[in-house]
Amino acid sequence: MNILLIDDHILFAKSLEIAFEDYPEVSTFRSVQEVAHLMKMIEDKQPDILLVDINLSNISEQDGLIVAESVSKKYPDLNIVILTGFDLPVYRYEAKKAGARGFINKNVSPDQLLHILLHIHAGCTYFPDEEEEIEQLTEQETKILQMLSDGYKREEVADTLFISKRTVSNHIQHIFDKLHVSSALEAVTKGIKLGYVKTYKQS
Numbered sequence: 001m002n003i004l005l006i007d008d009h010i011l012f013a014k015s016l017e018i019a020f021e022d023y024p025e026v027s028t029f030r031s032v033q034e035v036a037h038l039m040k041m042i043e044d045k046q047p048d049i050l051l052v053d054i055n056l057s058n059i060s061e062q063d064g065l066i067v068a069e070s071v072s073k074k075y076p077d078l079n080i081v082i083l084t085g086f087d088l089p090v091y092r093y094e095a096k097k098a099g100a101r102g103f104i105n106k107n108v109s110p111d112q113l114l115h116i117l118l119h120i121h122a123g124c125t126y127f128p129d130e131e132e133e134i135e136q137l138t139e140q141e142t143k144i145l146q147m148l149s150d151g152y153k154r155e156e157v158a159d160t161l162f163i164s165k166r167t168v169s170n171h172i173q174h175i176f177d178k179l180h181v182s183s184a185l186e187a188v189t190k191g192i193k194l195g196y197v198k199t200y201k202q203s
């Protein structure tokens with residue numbers, strides 16, 4: 001099995017390389033820290049698995065989900081796996097949309113990681129701890145949910161977004177329906193858990 005990793009932390013990449021040296025199932029392991037070089041590396045080395053971190057802020061303006069989607073469109077048969085510390089349901093959902101076939105938390109052991117990658121290489125997918133299906137919130141709904149978390153009243157949301165109170169109420173009801181909740185407090189709590197709500201006030 002040939003593995004290629006794109007990650008902006010050289011130390012993590014080196015640690016993974018050393019760990020995989022103990023496993024004969026891994027024929028080659030390579031890493032790249034330049035998004036601009038990724039497509040050529042895939043074309044030249046033809047990996048079986050591409051591991052992608054979500055946070056590539058040190059090497060790219062794009063996050064790993066966008067990179068994964070671009071790669072998936074060009075190489076639809078490549079097994080793309082998100083390997084990240086950002087383990088939230090909303091990211092798993094976005095990873096699936098981007099064409100990834102797996103989503104793995106970086107806290108796994110090398111043995112667990114290899115086991116999962118072998119299954120994906122064999123044609124399986126891996127998205128752990130999948131909960132009830134949550135319909136994706138729209139950009140406007142996400143913004144409103146964040147404002148509710150920040151303490152905005154419905155009237156203030158309406159004034160800030162230049163929409164009517166009725167429209168705000170409709171959006172909030174859609175949020176409740178999608179998150180399977182019945183109150184603003186429940187929506188905010190679930191929004192934090194799912195990664196929609198930041199736990200600091202936006203400036």
